[in-house]
Amino acid sequence: MFEDVSVEVILSNHKSSRFHPKTGILQGSVLSPYLYSVYINSLPNFLRPASLVDTDFNDPLIVAPKLNCLLYADDVVLIADADSLQSLLSKCEEHSLSLGYRWNPKKCVVVDPSPTRQKYYLYNSELPSEDYFPYPGIPIKPGGIIDKSALLQQNINKALGTMRQLVTLGVNKNGLDYLLSTRFYAQIVRPQLEYGLAITTFNLREIQALENCQSQCIRQIFGGRPFTSTKVMLHLANLPNMKDRISILQTQFLFRTSSLPDDALLTKLLPYIQSERISKWSQLSRSPFWTSISNEHLETMSHKNFIRKRRQFLIDNHRSKLQEKHTKLLSHCRNDLIVDPILRIPMTKNERSRCVRWRLGWLPLGKPQACPFHPNELFTRQHSFSCLDMHNRLQMPKSIDDPLSYLLNLLPPTLHTRKARQSIDAWLIRWPFICAILLEMDYLAHSQFPEASTHLGEPFVKHLHYIQQKFSDS
Structure with missing residues (x-):
């Protein structure tokens, strides 16, 4: 498989002399799995006591002895009783010698359920016994049980x-x-x-x-x-x-x-x-x-x-x-099984964090603190509705228990539908108020009062203006 190839090995800043391989395949070559399948394809028939035909599957007692191996890529499992396993190992050894490849006994394991475990050999090397073995990647106990x-x-x-x-x-x-x-x-x-x-x-x-x-x-x-x-x-x-x-x-x-x-x-x-x-x-x-x-x-x-x-x-x-x-x-979250728009729409890291914390029911300081406006009451989630006058500021009726969550549930998953674009004007008004309310909650929890800002919710507002302009021009 090699033609005019030279290889050198670098180890601890020392370089070996070049050598020229004449047989073999580079690791990772696309030919590796194909040639392996050519080599290994005859192994199952070689291991079976008799050829496997369709009618064998009608009787489990007939087909079971013939299904004495499983092959998945280069992972091979032999299935046999204690008396037959050494014979199968000898056949595997014979098959490898006839085709010029070699098994690695150090990577082989015998999973034997019997308390008095026999010794099994491959190329005169004793195979270790284990209580289970991963194939492929799934731990298998004696008896083929996961x-x-x-x-x-x-x-x-x-x-x-x-x-x-x-x-x-x-x-x-x-x-x-x-x-x-x-x-x-x-x-x-x-x-x-x-x-x-x-x-x-x-x-x-x-x-x-x-x-x-x-x-x-x-x-x-x-x-x-x-x-x-x-x-x-x-x-x-x-x-x-x-x-x-x-x-x-x-x-x-x-x-x-x-x-x-x-x-x-x-x-x-x-x-x-x-x-x-x-x-x-x-x-x-x-x-x-x-x-x-x-x-x-x-x-x-x-x-x-x-x-x-x-x-x-x-x-x-x-x-x-x-x-x-x-x-x-x-x-209080939306019933649709979709990614919540508060994780998608453009907003600053702090704005997104406030939206997510509101969804999770987390107050800014963890435990409720005394409200700066109402010292005799704790600033809880329920108290914030009346304290921050959410219903009036968000233009929501009093019948809605949680007006902030209600509006967050109305956020459109996408703005590329006509129905969603028709709500842009409403969101240009509502979104800055939502961001302002969440910001005020942060400040009030620390007994402070936020300064007035005209940039609240700016990333999403700019995105709404862009979508509005884009579809008005088309």
Whole structure:
């Protein structure tokens, strides 16, 4: 594969002499996986006691001995009883020698459930025994069972480790803005937390451990004490809780099986797996999302229709959450499952922080202080409505309990629709008042009075003028 290639190695500022490889492939070459598949493709047939035919899948007792290996890229698993495993290892050794490649015994592990473990050898090297082994990346115990506790701890450790790195890069309450930080979490951290959850079932205690991990990451972005609720934070960023995510991931896995090719291993085994009451399939099929769509014709359901069902599942769950205890702040947020516009629209860092803190119910100094205008009363969220004359200043009727949250819920997600553009004139008046009220709350909490300013809400006001001018010229 090499032609006129020279290589030198630099180590501790010392350079080796050049050498010229004649065989092999550079690491990262696109040819590597292709040539590996050519080499390894004959291994399964070589290991089987007899050829595998379609009729074998009709009888599990016939097909089981023939499914004695699993291959995923360069990860290979041998499945055998204690008496047959050494024979399979010898065949693997023979196969490698015949094709000119070599296994690495140091990277091999025997997962043996028997208390008196035998010794197994590859190239005359004894293979170590372990209680579990990750394949690929999922801890597998003896008997081919997923080690849930090890998987959970592994995922949590990885997610928290990655989040700690991102915090140092600005993904924190004092760094990047909330929307960008939550997207970093959703794209980088959460996939590590969710790895393997689609094929595993969990009890309430295990789900709570995942919820706690996600909450810990979200608090790094929005701030808050160790036990501060993250329900509103997740809703602002349109991020579901881990319980809903697990149900969605499991259902997506089950749904994809309906479109697998006919010769896929899972497709061949499905009739047997689905008939067993205690199989992993039957456990996954109890997922709340899956039970809500399992009565439909999944074979003909389009991907778009599945996405609509998934959204409806999240909407129904959000409505259920609003009926639970301690959801008053969540009920004051918008009901739409979208990223809250207060994370999107142009505004200064302080203005956005005040909007978010109002949503979260956080007062500027934490605990309520005495009101400068009414010394006998504490400056609470409820007191601020009358003290700052919110209803009159925002031109809202008294029947609305929280006029500030009500108006924030009316913020348009986009200004590119005709209906949203028709509200621009109203927002040019309302938005500076909203920013002024939130600013006054900050000052009054510190027993100070803000100075008059004509620049409140300026970034969003300028954006509104720009959109108004843009569409008036077109």
